[in-house]
Amino acid sequence: MKDQEHTTLRRSGQCxxxxxxxxxxxxxxxxxxxxxxxxxxxxxRRTLCEVLGDTEIELGGAGRxxxxxxxxxxxxxxxTTTRLDGETLRRRVNDxxxxxxxxxxxxxxxxxxxxxxxxxARYYLYQIALRRMAFAKKYVWWVRDPLNVEKMRAAAxxxxxxxxxxxxxxxxxxxxxxxxxxxxxxxSKLVDVHELTVHLxxxxxxxxxxxxxxxxxxxxxxxxxxxAVGTDKLTLDDIRTALHSRRPNETIARLTAxxxxxxxxxxxxxxxxxxxxxxxxxxxLGIPAERExxxxxxxxxxxxxxxxxxx
Numbered sequence: 001m002k003d004q005e006h007t008t009l010r011r012s013g014q015c016x017x018x019x020x021x022x023x024x025x026x027x028x029x030x031x032x033x034x035x036x037x038x039x040x041x042x043x044x045r046r047t048l049c050e051v052l053g054d055t056e057i058e059l060g061g062a063g064r065x066x067x068x069x070x071x072x073x074x075x076x077x078x079x080t081t082t083r084l085d086g087e088t089l090r091r092r093v094n095d096x097x098x099x100x101x102x103x104x105x106x107x108x109x110x111x112x113x114x115x116x117x118x119x120x121a122r123y124y125l126y127q128i129a130l131r132r133m134a135f136a137k138k139y140v141w142w143v144r145d146p147l148n149v150e151k152m153r154a155a156a157x158x159x160x161x162x163x164x165x166x167x168x169x170x171x172x173x174x175x176x177x178x179x180x181x182x183x184x185x186x187x188s189k190l191v192d193v194h195e196l197t198v199h200l201x202x203x204x205x206x207x208x209x210x211x212x213x214x215x216x217x218x219x220x221x222x223x224x225x226x227x228a229v230g231t232d233k234l235t236l237d238d239i240r241t242a243l244h245s246r247r248p249n250e251t252i253a254r255l256t257a258x259x260x261x262x263x264x265x266x267x268x269x270x271x272x273x274x275x276x277x278x279x280x281x282x283x284x285l286g287i288p289a290e291r292e293x294x295x296x297x298x299x300x301x302x303x304x305x306x307x308x309x310x311x
Contacts, residue, residue: 152198
């Protein structure tokens with residue numbers, strides 16, 4: 001299918017909107033529109049065209065999430081000749097969208113705004129379950145082996161920074177999720193990973209990663225490698241060797257984490273606050289810490305959970 005993100009001809013009287021949305025990617029073949037597959041962007045386009053009465057809209061997303069990957073703060077640009085109040089447009093679109101896609105915000109934007117090219121950084125989070133979970137199976141990767149979180153953090157320190165991430169990527173669609181600038185326009189394998197943290201939560205390990213741009217499968221392969229270090233299947237020297245080789249690595253490829261635990265958390269643009277409070281994802285999914293506290297209380301034989309849930 002023709003890539004609508006590269007449309008250069010603009011119609012007279014067009015206006016532009018910045019869309020922010022969340023979605024459960026479990027039932028979709030990714031964000032990007034495909035001719036013979038159901039995708040998030042395809043569902044969004046169909047609904048927008050119906051609401052706006054405009055079949056020639058231009059729609060483009062900040063990140064081309066893969067099949068099964070979710071989003072908490074995907075950003076898209078919409079160019080159309082139909083003008084509607086942002087809140088009215090949001091409500092009408094949500095009334096028609098599938099229940100696993102939700103438009104969170106619609107705001108006017110300059111006609112030149114491009115969700116992908118104007119992005120300065122993207123942030124992903126990955127959830128690793130330390131036990132079997134009945135309510136969150138679609139949103140975690142259950143690792144049965146014991147995980148050494150301190151070793152995972154040490155591996156994250158090795159990977160953080162400006163590196164060639166060829167060993168942690170796979171050849172995919174050209175110009176995948178790139179930001180503006182000469183470096184990314186050449187689809188360089190050099191990526192500035194300015195944030196890579198490993199947090200221990202109740203029965204969860206949450207990996208957060210922020211970078212200038214991402215190569216195809218890069219986040220899932222980094223997470224897989226961190227887990228391999230945490231389970232003593234790889235060493236820190238193995239990570240360093242793979243990183244410095246600047247070549248595809250079959251071992252790293254075999255360790256690719258599943259899509260289920262991955263979320264596009266947010267996208268950063270110019271003139272926006274540098275910091276933002278991380279999402280408490282389990283609460284957002286309707287799985288609050290109180291439930292986990294109740295489980296722990298029952299295991300310890302207490303009748304009631306503690307009054308304050310663990311963070």
